[in-house]
Amino acid sequence: QKEVEQDPGPLSVPEGAIVSLNCTYSNSAFQYFMWYRQYSRKGPELLMYTYSSGNKEDGRFTAQVDKSSKYISLFIRDSQPSDSATYLCAMDDGNKLVFGAGTILRVKS
């Protein structure tokens, strides 16, 4: 079993839809949770960073962490074609970041 599981998609939605991206994990040592966005053939860029359970909002993006269920989510409101990318969750185990495989998102105009 992988430490971090992420549905690879692809996930295809119409413009304006609400998108939900999810990761589950098995390691209770994970303390910090991140979401990265990666456009094709580019390096990942940090979108959201959270520590505690609960929600964190930044514009159209909301990151949610549920440590009791070992489950994190990224919600994108009013999705745009420019949101089309691969979204990677990442978690810090105290020594290094552990990444999910990434979910490919396509927003159709």
Next chain:
Amino acid sequence: DGGITQSPKYLFRKEGQNVTLSCEQNLNHDAMYWYRQDPGQGLRLIYYSQIVNDFQKGDIAEGYSVSREKKESFPLTVTSAQKNPTAFYLCASSPGGGLQETQYFGPGTRLLVL
């Protein structure tokens, strides 16, 4: 502009050849990292360095080597011992390598085997 640069963008390796990927940062970060990205597998850590002249193996260090002679530079050599080197290689840096610090990534180098 502050950031991380990687070169070349594409690199071709012949059988039995060692190749070196460049990573330079001007962010004044202490820690630097090398990852390998394969389709469907996410990023896997190859090597990392938290300070000049020191580095540690990551999860998949076999067939790779690094050096950290300068704070701003962290080159990765893919040796002939790495039998499946075709991948997208990403370099990252963070201010001090601590748990709560985020990593910033370069644009990547795609390595292909001839």
